[in-house]
Amino acid sequence: MVGDWRLSYNIRYILRLLENRPERIMEQNKDQKDPMSQINRALGLFLLCFGVIILFSIFFTETFTGKITNLAAGFIFVVIGLLMMFKRRGKSGGS
Numbered sequence: 001m002v003g004d005w006r007l008s009y010n011i012r013y014i015l016r017l018l019e020n021r022p023e024r025i026m027e028q029n030k031d032q033k034d035p036m037s038q039i040n041r042a043l044g045l046f047l048l049c050f051g052v053i054i055l056f057s058i059f060f061t062e063t064f065t066g067k068i069t070n071l072a073a074g075f076i077f078v079v080i081g082l083l084m085m086f087k088r089r090g091k092s093g094g095s
Contacts, residue, residue, distance in 0.1 A: 044084030051077030 054074035061067045 040084045040087060044081045044086075046081070047077050047084065048081030051075070051079075051081055 051074045054070050054077060058067050058070045058074070061070055
């Protein structure tokens with residue numbers, strides 16, 4: 001008799017979990033971000049920091065050509081880093 005009670009309790013518990021499962025999956029999907037967007041954000045942050053370091057190195061460069069080169073390279077790295085961080089996906093579907 002005790003075993004029947006536990007079995008029915010376990011079945012009710014499992015059914016309750018299965019009823020709530022689609023809602024939980026939808027909530028988890030809303031919280032999770034696309035892995036590619038997380039990778040792009042991390043790479044973009046790295047390139048942005050690298051570009052800022054190159055721009056900061058302008059003050060320590062002696063020649064005018066070196067300063068212009070550092071300015072151009074730093075600007076390119078900063079722009080690419082910002083684009084990677086804030087790029088939106090064009091397609092709403094998968095890749």
